[in-house]
Amino acid sequence: MTETINNIEVENWYNTLIDGNNLLSYRGEVTSDIITSLIEKLEIYFNTNMNLKELRKITIHVFVESIQNIFHHALKISDKNIKFGIFAMNYFENSINIITGNYILKDRIQILTDRINQINSLSKDELKALYKLILNNDEFLEKEGGGLGLIDVSRKTGTKLEYQFLNINKNIYFYILKIKII
Amino acid sequence: MDTIVIEGTPKTPSINFDAVAGKIEIKGRSIPENSIEFYRLLVEWLEAYATAPLANTIVNIQLEYFNTSSSKCILDIFKKLENISKAGSNIVINWYYEEDDEDMLEAGEDYQSIIKVPFKMIEIEE
Numbered sequence: 045m046t047e048t049i050n051n052i053e054v055e056n057w058y059n060t061l062i063d064g065n066n067l068l069s070y071r072g073e074v075t076s077d078i079i080t081s082l083i084e085k086l087e088i089y090f091n092t093n094m095n096l097k098e099l100r101k102i103t104i105h106v107f108v109e110s111i112q113n114i115f116h117h118a119l120k121i122s123d124k125n126i127k128f129g130i131f132a133m134n135y136f137e138n139s140i141n142i143i144t145g146n147y148i149l150k151d152r153i154q155i156l157t158d159r160i161n162q163i164n165s166l167s168k169d170e171l172k173a174l175y176k177l178i179l180n181n182d183e184f185l186e187k188e189g190g191g192l193g194l195i196d197v198s199r200k201t202g203t204k205l206e207y208q209f210l211n212i213n214k215n216i217y218f219y220i221l222k223i224k225i226i
Numbered sequence: 227m228d229t230i231v232i233e234g235t236p237k238t239p240s241i242n243f244d245a246v247a248g249k250i251e252i253k254g255r256s257i258p259e260n261s262i263e264f265y266r267l268l269v270e271w272l273e274a275y276a277t278a279p280l281a282n283t284i285v286n287i288q289l290e291y292f293n294t295s296s297s298k299c300i301l302d303i304f305k306k307l308e309n310i311s312k313a314g315s316n317i318v319i320n321w322y323y324e325e326d327d328e329d330m331l332e333a334g335e336d337y338q339s340i341i342k343v344p345f346k347m348i349e350i351e352e
Contacts, residue, residue: 076258076259076260079259080236080237083236083237083257084236101291101327101329102329104291105291105329108257108291108293109293109294112257112259112293112295115259116259116295172332172336175336176336176339176340179297179298179301179336179340180301180340192294192297192298193293193294196294196297200329
């Protein structure tokens, strides 16, 4: 990718995520080793904050799905050719908010918007049925999951997914996903 | 047939596939980025086991976490077991879940509704 990336907006946005309620944050290349070390950090955090014990399992599960979503789908940008991702987890008023961000091509916006809106419109039972349909159908699963991750996250949290796209340049957008765990 | 024994890691489960004992075990975490690669060996082992299975095969699945890319691979494992069951071998899948882990129980029930092999849901204390 040789196009110029204007990261000012992304940097400004990232800086607003980190406040007193932050329990884990990361910005940079998302690799398998980085994911392993972030999981380890998260486990240490939950093992030392026993008041959050009830949220431990679901949070680690959602963390793995959301950061692996970046690993599998992030657009590689700039001359460094890396899968750049942003991740933040904040604890506020008995709930945990997970925010992820990664670059995508413009043509992914409609697909993602339709998919998330569909997931948000479904009931618990409908999500379960859709999950099983996609799980058991090879055509949907060609590229590491085929959208199963978002359905799974939505099933487990029971909350609606929030999303936003920041315009970076003519062809590239920054995709932000917010997941709430209560 | 060789027995497959693989130690668990922070991202992959421990494996014990024993054709002599008729025992198949997957325990721990299954959250690797490259699930297909990890499970390929196990699927191949089951294809070989299917050619001469024991009369009884016990399957123990005890997972703390699994990601959605593993979920498809686990289904592939179960489909191989379903074929072995159809060919006349008696198979039971013991699906273990931790006390209060309703998500893991529900995940087992999802598989149970897809796969025509008896499942036994077993709750374990944390």
